Amino acid sequence: MRITDHPILDFKPGRLVRFTFEGREIEGYEGEPIAAALHAAGIRVLRRSPRLHRPRGFFCAIGNCSSCLMVVDGVPNVRVCVERLREGMRVERQEGHGELK
Amino acid sequence: MKSVEIAVVGAGPAGLSATLAAAGQGASVALIERDEHLGGQLVKQTHKFFGSARQEAGTRGVVIARRLGQAVREQAGIDLRLATTVLGYYSDKVLYLEEPDRLAKLQAERAIFATGASERMLIFGNNDRPGVYGAGAVQTLMNVHGVMPGRRVLMIGAGNIGLIVSYQLLQAGVQVAAIVEAAPRIGGYLVHAAKVRRAGVPILTGHTVKEAVGEEAVEAAVIWRLDEQWRPVPGTEERVDCDVICLATGLSPLGELMWQAGCRMAYVPELGGHVPWHDDDLRTSHEDIYVAGDASGVEEASAAMVEGRIAGLAAARSLGHDRDVEEKLGEARRELAALRAGPTGEKIRRGLESLRQGGDGR
Secondary structure (H helix, E strand, C coil): CECCCCCCCCCCCCCEEEEEECCEEEEEECCCEHHHHHHHCCCCCCEECCCCCCEECCCCCCCCCCCCEEEECCEEEEECCCCECCCCCEEECEECCCCCC | CEEEEEEEECCCHHHHHHHHHHHHCCCCEEEECCCCCCCHHHHHCCCECCCCHHHCCCCEHHHHHHHHHHHHHHCCCEEEECCCEEEEEECCCEEEEECCCCEEEEEEEEEEECCCEEECCCCCECCCCCCEEEHHHHHHHHHHCCECCCCEEEEECCCHHHHHHHHHHHHCCCEEEEEEECCCCCCCCHHHHHHHHHCCCCEEECEEEEEEECCCCCCEEEEEEECCCCCECCCCCEEEECCEEEECCCEEECCHHHHHHCCCEEEEHHHCEEEECECCCCEECCCCEEECHHHHCCCCHHHHHHHHHHHHHHHHHHCCCCCCHHHHHHHHHHHHHHHCCCHHHHHHHHHHHHHHCCCCCC
8 A cells, every 4th residue: 555645755656657467467656666566556475485485575675685586577586675667567476496597 | 997095885874974074085985885876774764863963963864865965966076886786895905896787896995884784583483474574674665665564563672763663654654553572671762652652552561472473474463471581471472463563673784795805703792793893993904994884883873974974084094185184083083972972872882892802702
């Protein structure tokens, strides 16, 4: 959910763009981190861990911890908490370590 | 290969202040920041700072970030490199940089590492479930990107960060179920605690989280009481309805680059973990490397800014620059001492004392 009314801050989002998550089309603001757009759309499970396949979401939000690695436009291990959203991106949950194609 | 006199790594409060201080002495400075914005974690601090006017007390962090960032952009002679990650520091004083599309090298007579700190994890059942977020992450999501972290948050930790972020959550329209604190008393300033209590948020001291509940993501948390020896008391479990468990359990200094560069590191719990040994000029055991801010020991942003000034001035002085440098250093040292005076600075003073003696050797 987006914050619409804040006593101190004024949010100036970019242009509304479309991208896909697991093949499903959703919207987000251009230039915001992919993770923010996903979270705003209610998506919290971003990948599954390599051995036990446990669901993982984001944790640090500043590119430190690698909890949020996803496959973006076919490229694995993208830190979606810092990667900026662009129109038409294909975002997919990552299974395990991901595969280089 | 390009060369500069001073390379500053990290554009948070410490790095920006170091850059301005060094450039103000006439040194050529490169400021390297992995993010695309200046200000580091100040950009999500919506609360007003404490301290004296010299350290911007009464001003919101986000405004301080804007001011310092603008000053850096307006100051001549600063080579600003955003979206650039420092990968390593090598013996010929060369930094390897990862730019968006290429690798680059930069030679620097002195380096100032102002790399900050990272969120600390807490051990409990299912602590990897989506919905268990660091307090900094919650702030980034709501204060920078305008996205609610969830509907109802359980806050772990009643230090200043836990208290302030709880209040910020309420401002953003998110419920705070409770603040849980393992210690027998609240660690943060009572003025912050009073604010969240007035808003109806209970603060449960002597409690901790036992586990996160939920198959795919957090749907609730189980908390339990701790006895005088900090052992959980079976039978005191309580279920708390929440979709976010927010960890405000402290920060660890980010010292990887200094480990790699060969600086002598010491483990000092009071400073947040492993930090480089350093003197009053913030110079490490490596004569060309300085440190400032949380990377030198976790403290408030106000202290980070003064440390940045000291490191910037001292590094410039070591290269022969002198625009009233002694006087400015003296002034900054007095400010830092004043910030650390009194009971709230006791832990830091103890930590620095232990660091001078080499840490506890771990």
